[in-house]
Amino acid sequence: MHFVEVILPLSLAKTFTYSVSEAEHNYIQKGMRVAVPFGKSKIYTALVIEIHENKPSLYEAREIHQILDEKPIVNEIQIAHWQWIASYYMCAIGDVYRGAMPSALLLESETIISQKQDGFVDESLLSDDEFLIYQALQQQSSLKVQDIVNILNKKNIFPVIQKLMDKNILVLQEEMLETYTPKLIRYVKLHAKYETNEGLGELLEVLKNANKQKEIVLSYFQLSASEKKPITVKKLIESAKSTSTIVKALIDKEIFEEYYIQTDRVHFSGKTKEEQLQLSSAQQSTLEEIKQSFVQKDVCLLHGVTSSGKTEIYIKLIEQYIKEEKQILYLLPEIALTTQLVGRLRDYFGNKVAVFHSKYSNNERVEVWKQVLEQSPKAQIVIGARSALFLPFSNLGLVVVDEEHEQTFKQVDPSPRYHARDASIVLANIHQAKVVLGSATPSIETYFNAQSGKYGLVEITKRYGNVKMPEIELVDLKDKYFRKKMSGHFSDTLIEEIANALSLGEQVILFQNRRGYSPIIECLTCGHVPQCPQCDVSLTFHKHKNQLRCHYCGYSMAKPTNCHACTSVHLTTKGFGTEQIQQELIELFPNAKIGRMDQDTTRGKFGFEKIIDSFKNREVEILVGTQMLAKGLDFDNVSLVGIMNADNMLYHPDFRAFERSYQMMTQVSGRSGRSEKQGKVIIQTYNPEHNTIQQVVHNNYIGMYKEQLYERQIYKYPPYFKLIKLTLKHRDFDKLKEGSMWLYQVMQQNFTIPVLGPEEPPISRIRNEYIRTIMVKIPTNQSLQGTKKTIQKILNSFDLVSQYRAIKVSVNVDFY
Ligand code: ADP
Ligand code: ZN
Numbered sequence: 001m002h003f004v005e006v007i008l009p010l011s012l013a014k015t016f017t018y019s020v021s022e023a024e025h026n027y028i029q030k031g032m033r034v035a036v037p038f039g040k041s042k043i044y045t046a047l048v049i050e051i052h053e054n055k056p057s058l059y060e061a062r063e064i065h066q067i068l069d070e071k072p073i074v075n076e077i078q079i080a081h082w083q084w085i086a087s088y089y090m091c092a093i094g095d096v097y098r099g100a101m102p103s104a105l106l107l108e109s110e111t112i113i114s115q116k117q118d119g120f121v122d123e124s125l126l127s128d129d130e131f132l133i134y135q136a137l138q139q140q141s142s143l144k145v146q147d148i149v150n151i152l153n154k155k156n157i158f159p160v161i162q163k164l165m166d167k168n169i170l171v172l173q174e175e176m177l178e179t180y181t182p183k184l185i186r187y188v189k190l191h192a193k194y195e196t197n198e199g200l201g202e203l204l205e206v207l208k209n210a211n212k213q214k215e216i217v218l219s220y221f222q223l224s225a226s227e228k229k230p231i232t233v234k235k236l237i238e239s240a241k242s243t244s245t246i247v248k249a250l251i252d253k254e255i256f257e258e259y260y261i262q263t264d265r266v267h268f269s270g271k272t273k274e275e276q277l278q279l280s281s282a283q284q285s286t287l288e289e290i291k292q293s294f295v296q297k298d299v300c301l302l303h304g305v306t307s308s309g310k311t312e313i314y315i316k317l318i319e320q321y322i323k324e325e326k327q328i329l330y331l332l333p334e335i336a337l338t339t340q341l342v343g344r345l346r347d348y349f350g351n352k353v354a355v356f357h358s359k360y361s362n363n364e365r366v367e368v369w370k371q372v373l374e375q376s377p378k379a380q381i382v383i384g385a386r387s388a389l390f391l392p393f394s395n396l397g398l399v400v401v402d403e404e405h406e407q408t409f410k411q412v413d414p415s416p417r418y419h420a421r422d423a424s425i426v427l428a429n430i431h432q433a434k435v436v437l438g439s440a441t442p443s444i445e446t447y448f449n450a451q452s453g454k455y456g457l458v459e460i461t462k463r464y465g466n467v468k469m470p471e472i473e474l475v476d477l478k479d480k481y482f483r484k485k486m487s488g489h490f491s492d493t494l495i496e497e498i499a500n501a502l503s504l505g506e507q508v509i510l511f512q513n514r515r516g517y518s519p520i521i522e523c524l525t526c527g528h529v530p531q532c533p534q535c536d537v538s539l540t541f542h543k544h545k546n547q548l549r550c551h552y553c554g555y556s557m558a559k560p561t562n563c564h565a566c567t568s569v570h571l572t573t574k575g576f577g578t579e580q581i582q583q584e585l586i587e588l589f590p591n592a593k594i595g596r597m598d599q600d601t602t603r604g605k606f607g608f609e610k611i612i613d614s615f616k617n618r619e620v621e622i623l624v625g626t627q628m629l630a631k632g633l634d635f636d637n638v639s640l641v642g643i644m645n646a647d648n649m650l651y652h653p654d655f656r657a658f659e660r661s662y663q664m665m666t667q668v669s670g671r672s673g674r675s676e677k678q679g680k681v682i683i684q685t686y687n688p689e690h691n692t693i694q695q696v697v698h699n700n701y702i703g704m705y706k707e708q709l710y711e712r713q714i715y716k717y718p719p720y721f722k723l724i725k726l727t728l729k730h731r732d733f734d735k736l737k738e739g740s741m742w743l744y745q746v747m748q749q750n751f752t753i754p755v756l757g758p759e760e761p762p763i764s765r766i767r768n769e770y771i772r773t774i775m776v777k778i779p780t781n782q783s784l785q786g787t788k789k790t791i792q793k794i795l796n797s798f799d800l801v802s803q804y805r806a807i808k809v810s811v812n813v814d815f816y
């Protein structure tokens, strides 16, 4: 008898044993997927991690349905890494497997599939089985995989479905929900052959008898001379008072070339930058120091001020690993940042750059997965958000974690709740690869690790091209309000500086922290504020849709015309979100072009890119936005950054509030003055003397670090203590209260280390579930592994108490 040990894509910590036939045994390898029955009637895609002869003692092993791969698609390094994640972050290996793989590779009987909307299907190319499925989907818009099992009357159907997905005929239902279709902007440029002087003469000759076309070409020259930026077809037609037919004629004649704003899927033309990248001497010595540090240490922190040219240093470093034929993983905190970066990296590495993140379609993700698996040169460098670290690397040489301080590297939900920076360091270790962590404002934990010698530390304190750090001016809001110098949320100082920047043709960024400042509706008669019926929060007012919405569960309603509590019609809006800032700006600067970047305006696959591009192309003069603005964007024409209100970041009840405020303000400020001219930053605050604000003004990272480190030690927080946070949820308030008390008390009795709680969090009910949290603080001199074991034991016994079984408990190790 032959058996395989498999991981199921379910929240189960155990692996399961299935039996395989002699023939299957001869074929099967670790890392292949198999379709297996589970429970009464479910089918799942499981992963083989062991082949053995040990009959399970507790249950009768069932047979697998079918082997799904010809070659392993997951390697042993990955499996080892996933096991580490499961153990360190206290989650099921099944959760890691499920989170790691593109869902198209994890078909199961409950998966819902649909026909792709736009594709043309040549029915004659379909096999009989394929045709049956295709036909069934003409009758119904979607099918469960289980339905297909019934239609074809056989169990082994995953490969057929997979084929139809590869052929782009089927898609998973989850993708269908992403209905957004990107609108790309069309640009034109003159064909390269006409760029020279002789070319120009030739061009005029060609157009001698085509007046309309000539007009448009002349307009093109005028525009490109005056604007010095890419020219959209729309603009060209407007300024020449022409039509798109004429533009098309010129494209057909190969006088113009059309192109679309580069997205990260656009294929690179194949030409790498001719002039080699020249590092400044500061960059060059930094690069040498990093290499030097790699001799002794595997991880190096690159602490470089904003705009010091860290990306170029990474590029040079990557070059070395490319030569050694190693794979490179480049992690970014925000997928939206990939477009800019991919453009920059493709300039140097051509088609060696692949991108992987969750906004990609399944087919695209599967494609990158396979390229990495085969060590294809097309994916030698992979840029991605955190999930890219699950790809099947077999020969990783270097990991770059850019903006390592960003909290988005930590996955919150669902499990696995891993930190991509930390998990990638472990991954690199298995590969014996090197890691460079980059930031202008490193996290306290990372800087601590560098100070204590665990990581190498390399600093670069000058901006590239000797651009000066921006000048930061504080505006005291108390004083401004007292002296009536405020218009809405704008001080006279800020208004003046904006006007000044605009008059010089420079751009402005205004930053409004998202937290707690969403606008709400309040009744002036009775003070009632509409609440979400399912969550413990006020509904947020969205002006342009005239809607109230819950940011936690998505509940929405039309804005009421009268108060639901007292029927009064006197309602007012309170709070000050980005939308309100934008409104005020429109009144203050009626002629300025104003853009907004927040969660609302950046939905969809290219939402963020569109806003960034229009700002880069100077179609937008003032950009108002939330935290998204703080993340490593590079604009060369921004001379002013305004922080609307520094205080709402500072006074957030979180031990990282001051660290984050420092990071956010410094990062946003760093968007100002990235070319020759010194930029300016205005920070509006009620507390100009606050230590953190003073540290921002004086660019005093070390001061911030020391102060925060001191506090962390006193109040028992990282890096001196590891945090494990337990979150309990249940619909019944009393049961939850009892259950969390039980859990807390058992922990108290078992530990001498601090256990805090059970606490009602500020938002104590979401989607009708009440929430309580318990925090465990583990000093670094105590065994983390041992403590986790005890916690797990306690959780197991909690699970055995019948009245608490329905309470959901989630564990967050290294709570961020
Ligand atoms: P950081 O990531 O440190 O904030 P960037 O890498 O974005 O800084 O660099 C800031 C700007 O300086 C970018 O526009 C970049 O293209 C430019 N730059 C940096 N180093 C060089 C170099 N060696 N040659 C040319 N341009 C450079
Ligand atoms: Zn009322």
Ligand code: ZN
Pocket: 532, 533, 534, 535, 550, 551, 552, 553, 554, 555, 767
């Ligand atoms: Zn809600």
